[in-house]
Amino acid sequence: MDELQEKIKTCVKSLYGLEIAPNISAVPAELAGDYACNVAMQLAGKLGKNPREIATEIVAKMSEELDAELTVAGPGFINIALSGQYLQKKLAENWTEHYGENQSGEGKVALVEFPSINIAKPYSVGHLRPGTQGWSAKRLLEANGWKVVSDNHLGDVGTPFGIWAVGFGRFEKNADDVTIYDLGKIYIQMKADLKAEAEANKHELADEVQNWLMRLEAGDEEAVQLSERFKSISLKHMHEVMGRLGIATDLEMGESCFVERGKDAVKKYLAAGKFEENDDGSVICRLDEYGIDVPMLMQKSNGTALYATTDLGCLLYREEEVGADLVVYAVGAEQKFYFEQLFAMAKKLGIKLNCYHLWYGTIDQLSPEGKREKMSSRKGVVLLEDMLDDAEKRVSENFGSELEADDIKKIAVGAIKFSDFVADRKTGILYDPNKIFALTGQSGPFCQYADVRMRRILAKNADFARVDFADYDFEAEKPVLKMLLDYPRLVANVVENFEMHKIAGFCFELAQEMNRYYEAAPISRADDATRSARLWLVERADAVLAHALDLLGIEIPTRM
Numbered sequence: 001m002d003e004l005q006e007k008i009k010t011c012v013k014s015l016y017g018l019e020i021a022p023n024i025s026a027v028p029a030e031l032a033g034d035y036a037c038n039v040a041m042q043l044a045g046k047l048g049k050n051p052r053e054i055a056t057e058i059v060a061k062m063s064e065e066l067d068a069e070l071t072v073a074g075p076g077f078i079n080i081a082l083s084g085q086y087l088q089k090k091l092a093e094n095w096t097e098h099y100g101e102n103q104s105g106e107g108k109v110a111l112v113e114f115p116s117i118n119i120a121k122p123y124s125v126g127h128l129r130p131g132t133q134g135w136s137a138k139r140l141l142e143a144n145g146w147k148v149v150s151d152n153h154l155g156d157v158g159t160p161f162g163i164w165a166v167g168f169g170r171f172e173k174n175a176d177d178v179t180i181y182d183l184g185k186i187y188i189q190m191k192a193d194l195k196a197e198a199e200a201n202k203h204e205l206a207d208e209v210q211n212w213l214m215r216l217e218a219g220d221e222e223a224v225q226l227s228e229r230f231k232s233i234s235l236k237h238m239h240e241v242m243g244r245l246g247i248a249t250d251l252e253m254g255e256s257c258f259v260e261r262g263k264d265a266v267k268k269y270l271a272a273g274k275f276e277e278n279d280d281g282s283v284i285c286r287l288d289e290y291g292i293d294v295p296m297l298m299q300k301s302n303g304t305a306l307y308a309t310t311d312l313g314c315l316l317y318r319e320e321e322v323g324a325d326l327v328v329y330a331v332g333a334e335q336k337f338y339f340e341q342l343f344a345m346a347k348k349l350g351i352k353l354n355c356y357h358l359w360y361g362t363i364d365q366l367s368p369e370g371k372r373e374k375m376s377s378r379k380g381v382v383l384l385e386d387m388l389d390d391a392e393k394r395v396s397e398n399f400g401s402e403l404e405a406d407d408i409k410k411i412a413v414g415a416i417k418f419s420d421f422v423a424d425r426k427t428g429i430l431y432d433p434n435k436i437f438a439l440t441g442q443s444g445p446f447c448q449y450a451d452v453r454m455r456r457i458l459a460k461n462a463d464f465a466r467v468d469f470a471d472y473d474f475e476a477e478k479p480v481l482k483m484l485l486d487y488p489r490l491v492a493n494v495v496e497n498f499e500m501h502k503i504a505g506f507c508f509e510l511a512q513e514m515n516r517y518y519e520a521a522p523i524s525r526a527d528d529a530t531r532s533a534r535l536w537l538v539e540r541a542d543a544v545l546a547h548a549l550d551l552l553g554i555e556i557p558t559r560m
């Protein structure tokens with residue numbers, strides 16, 4: 001399409017001496033032609049001419065240069081039908097080992113932050129989406145030539161530590177074999193106790209929590225040790241779950257890494273007049289000039305750091321030490337306003353890097369009554385490990401237990417991830433096990449199966465001696481060829497707003513198109529040239545589908 005656009009542009013320039021960016025769109029399969037262009041209508045006003053007349057002139061000139069059938073349709077559309085051979089030649093010309101990727105981000109560094117879990121609790125489904133979305137954003141940036149540094153911005157300061165430290169003292173059985181699940185229980189119990197205390201207008205327990213927080217911030221040895229221990233239990237668990245999800249980050253710089261830098265920055269910007277101190281000693285940043293009338297609280301009255309303080313320190317670190325041009329935060333929609341404030345503050349302080357809040361909706365489930373609700377279990381939050389166990393169980397039930405364990409995992413995780421990308425990330429997703437793990441419909445397994453099938457065909461034909469196919473017409477291949485030719489443009493376009501659902505949509509369509517293709521174009525029974533041509537195409541489709549699925553963090557099983 002890009003090339004067509006260029007050609008029409010040159011043609012218009014030479015005919016009329018005008019610079020114009022022609023609009024080209026793909027034509028639905030049921031209509032004649034492959035692409036349509038409305039450039040004649042765009043020009044009609046400027047030239048004071050009938051659009052059909054203009055279209056006819058353009059068609060006459062273009063036909064000399066393009067191996068395509070051009071026709072004028074309706075009020076002045078130019079329909080362009082390209083031959084299968086032409087499309088095949090284009091694909092062959094453009095094909096590289098890294099087909100689909102481009103270098104538009106060359107020389108630029110992006111810091112992508114995910115899944116940023118809070119280490120006080122076991123990994124829950126609430127932190128599934130930042131992991132899948134963040135990972136995919138990273139892959140997408142890399143495919144567009146960016147250098148990406150990924151960072152798991154652990155929630156390791158603030159009240160959770162204090163809550164846990166107090167609870168640990170009260171509930172601990174044998175300190176040596178405490179697991180993340182014990183810590184999770186302690187946390188939940190403490191939260192309930194704190195709530196009851198607040199309702200009774202008391203604050204003894206809450207004070208204790210605050211006290212631990214201050215001790216930690218002051219570097220008190222016992223607090224630091226507890227925090228370290230807590231962290232190592234959490235990290236071990238987190239790495240296990242991330243491993244199962246097939247995601248990992250380069251850095252694990254928790255909020256605690258940025259307390260000092262953040263507090264120093266607060267002092268500096270206070271002195272510079274960018275921040276203001278309230279009578280009670282708390283510090284705020286006014287954002288009215290950015291259309292936000294709620295100031296951002298930068299430091300508590302007792303001088304302790306807040307979430308925003310560490311995020312400020314972290315932003316400065318990422319600009320100064322990492323040299324990032326862009327920071328992508330994979331964090332849910334609940335924090336939209338917070339990030340609007342943070343980004344406005346960054347502008348106010350003259351921080352130059354670009355910030356992007358990669359937000360997404362909740363994971364919902366169907367209640368037994370069939371109503372959509374936020375995902376939960378009888379026990380409360382759903383643990384990600386439980387979700388993965390359940391997914392693996394369903395996959396081995398659906399696909400036969402003779403599958404290799406590794407393949408079961410790939411299908412289970414692929415199914416969950418794909419469901420995350422089916423719709424625009426800004427909407428909530430519905431976790432419907434009946435659909436997600438099905439081999440039909442818009443599912444991960446459907447797309448994975450399409451690729452497994454292509455690889456099986458290629459393997460079956462591995463010994464077949466390929467011959468020259470220059471005379472083959474590639475007519476039956478046109479729909480697939482057009483999709484493959486469009487893929488690089490898709491990768492380049494979706495990175496702007498991280499529209500991963502468009503990649504998922506592409507995977508699904510390509511998988512469907514391949515199924516149609518086998519019906520229309522048998523491979524093994526064809527003559528040698530045809531068979532060679534078709535295998536050539538299957539190889540390319542396999543590479544593109546696997547690449548697209550990889551952008552979503554989805555792997556191809558060996559068998560299914």
Ligand code: ARG
Nearest residue numbers: 116117118153154155311331
């Ligand atoms: N840990 C936070 C949460 O689970 C997300 C952290 C987001 N990143 C940040 N730099 N504030 O809600």
